[in-house]
Amino acid sequence: MMQPTLIADQTWWVGLNDRKTDLFEGLWPLPRGVSYNSYLILGEKVVLLDTVKVTMAGAYLAGLDRLLNGRKVDYLITHHLEPDHSGSISLLRQRWPEMKIIGNKKTAEFLREMHGIEVDMPIGDGDALELPGRTLRFYLTPMVHWPETMMTFDESNGTLFSCDAFGGFGTVDQSLFDDQGVPAWYEDDVLRYFSNIVAKYAPMTHKAIGKLGGLGIKTIAPSHGIIWRQDPLRIVRIYDRWSQDQWETGVLVAFGSMYEHTEAMAEVVAAGVRDEGVTLRMYDVSRRHVSYIIRDAWRYGGLILGAPTYDTKLFPMMQHVLNSLPKGLAARRTLGLFGNYGWVGGAVKTMQAWTEEQGGKPVEPIVEVRFRPDDDNLQQCRQLGQNVAQEVKKRQNN
Ligand code: FEO
Numbered sequence: 001m002m003q004p005t006l007i008a009d010q011t012w013w014v015g016l017n018d019r020k021t022d023l024f025e026g027l028w029p030l031p032r033g034v035s036y037n038s039y040l041i042l043g044e045k046v047v048l049l050d051t052v053k054v055t056m057a058g059a060y061l062a063g064l065d066r067l068l069n070g071r072k073v074d075y076l077i078t079h080h081l082e083p084d085h086s087g088s089i090s091l092l093r094q095r096w097p098e099m100k101i102i103g104n105k106k107t108a109e110f111l112r113e114m115h116g117i118e119v120d121m122p123i124g125d126g127d128a129l130e131l132p133g134r135t136l137r138f139y140l141t142p143m144v145h146w147p148e149t150m151m152t153f154d155e156s157n158g159t160l161f162s163c164d165a166f167g168g169f170g171t172v173d174q175s176l177f178d179d180q181g182v183p184a185w186y187e188d189d190v191l192r193y194f195s196n197i198v199a200k201y202a203p204m205t206h207k208a209i210g211k212l213g214g215l216g217i218k219t220i221a222p223s224h225g226i227i228w229r230q231d232p233l234r235i236v237r238i239y240d241r242w243s244q245d246q247w248e249t250g251v252l253v254a255f256g257s258m259y260e261h262t263e264a265m266a267e268v269v270a271a272g273v274r275d276e277g278v279t280l281r282m283y284d285v286s287r288r289h290v291s292y293i294i295r296d297a298w299r300y301g302g303l304i305l306g307a308p309t310y311d312t313k314l315f316p317m318m319q320h321v322l323n324s325l326p327k328g329l330a331a332r333r334t335l336g337l338f339g340n341y342g343w344v345g346g347a348v349k350t351m352q353a354w355t356e357e358q359g360g361k362p363v364e365p366i367v368e369v370r371f372r373p374d375d376d377n378l379q380q381c382r383q384l385g386q387n388v389a390q391e392v393k394k395r396q397n398n
Contacts, residue, residue: 002063004040005176007227008157008219012040014048014063016056017171024084024169028196028291032189033171036084037223039161040067041154044132045074048099049152049161050223054087061091072096075121075129077136078103079163080149081110085223090115102129104140106148128155139211141165143204145197151212158218165208166235167224168193179230186226187238188295193224194242195298196291199326205243209236242298245332249396250279251302251389254293256286256315261372262308265338268378269304272385278302278392285317290324297325297333302392304336304384307347314350322354330360334395336388338367338381363387 005013015037024030036052038060046068052060064073073096078086089111092099100120103111108119121129125140135155142149144165152161168190175181198205220228220235228235251273257263266282273280281296285307297303307318314322335355339347348368355362364387367380 002059004063004067007039007177007221007229008154008159010041010043011154011157011159012042012067013176013221013227014038014040014060014067015172016052016059016063017173018053018056019171021053025197028169028192029289030169032169032185034169035172035224037167037172037221037225037227038085039221040064041134042067042071043134046071047075047077047129047131047136048073048092049077050079050085050163051076051088051092053084054091057088057091060088061095073099075099076101077129077152077161078107078111078119079151079161079223080146081107081114082146082164085163086111086114089117093117102138104138104148104150106142107150110148141204141208141211143201144208145201151208153215153217158216160212160215160217160220160232162220162222164198164223165205166220166228166239167222168226170225172226175226177230178226178228178234182226190225190235190238191242191299192291192295194239195295195326199242199298202243202245205239209240209243212236245298247301247333248279248299249392250281250300251304251385251392252293252296252300253280253282253304253306253385254285254297254318254321255282255306256308256318257284258308258310258315261369262306262338262340265340265367265369265373265378265381266306268381269306269336269338269385272382272387273302273304273389275382275386276389276393278389285315285321290321293321294324294326297329300392301334301395302336302388303330303333304338304388305351306338307351308339309341309344309346312344312346314347318347319350322351328358330355330358333360334388334391335360335362336384337362338369338384340369340371340373342371363391
């Protein structure tokens with residue numbers, strides 16, 4: 001049930017928590033759910049900013065009706081057409097046929113193709129909707145993370161409706177606002193959201209953040225997750241750091257293993273990383289969802305990948321990891337590779353080819369073993385872990 005909450009003068013959060021969707025975009029796990037944040041300005045004119053996923057439209061419309069108390073929505077601002085925000089537009093249009101839909105040129109194209117609906121008030125970058133006592137100015141932020149994405153800044157109270165940017169996974173039951181306490185897990189899940197959804201276009205995110213500087217933002221109201229009003233620049237700083245790919249001193253060891261031989265190698269690689277006193281994360285790619293592997297590959301400066309050969313090819317779950325990592329990441333991380341094979345190689349060769357395609361260069365030694373590792377092989381694995389960790393420390397200090 002919607003619990004409308006005042007976030008600024010005459011401005012209400014009218015979002016909903018989704019605890020039933022297991023996978024965001026059918027891909028990314030939601031162990032703590034997700035919120036769809038929609039906002040309603042109840043002034044002389046009524047302005048709705050974004051909607052919610054259509055599966056929740058019943059609760060959404062019932063909540064809006066209670067708050068509107070017979071009034072109609074005059075304007076709908078559509079920041080982004082991905083269906084988690086645009087899904088209920090057709091229903092809103094049926095309910096309030098005179099409602100003016102505001103969007104940019106790309107919004108118009110997508111809205112027509114997705115919903116068969118026209119944008120009524122096309123806007124460009126920097127245009128504004130002037131309302132009694134309130135100016136809503138629009139900023140186009142393409143590729144953060146779709147081409148039509150834009151934001152709205154309420155100049156009367158300093159609220160930035162930032163759409164997906166500055167958002168995160170997780171429902172907003174424990175805290176709707178940052179001053180109610182940011183849960184310990186939240187930043188991890190914001191990074192997972194950023195690295196899984198937005199990071200492919202990290203430079204565009206950085207550009208958008210530059211564009212917003214100097215606006216005098218008092219509150220950041222994203223379309224997912226916590227609203228930032230006590231320290232709005234906290235989430236901007238976090239996003240800006242990630243959008244510039246400022247990694248932390250740490251190493252992620254991601255491995256696949258069929259009969260524990262590659263896992264034994266991974267254990268020794270990890271010991272080598274620990275020898276250097278560097279933060280370590282270690283994931284079995286068959287058991288840890290790739291969403292978390294992408295997150296920590298983005299977070300840490302070192303990435304060591306190890307896998308067996310499976311029917312002359314790379315172990316499929318490791319292939320899935322390589323396919324899922326943001327393009328070019330291999331060139332920006334200190335990379336290590338190890339693997340094994342039985343009758344014919346394939347795993348290490350494929351990982352090397354992937355690294356080269358991305359413009360990366362693995363740290364020596366690249367450890368490749370037939371069947372199971374002997375003592376010399378394990379010594380090489382330890383050296384690999386140490387070398388990657390040392391290189392990460394060196395790069396961080398430069
Ligand atoms: Fe939250 Fe890109 O949709």
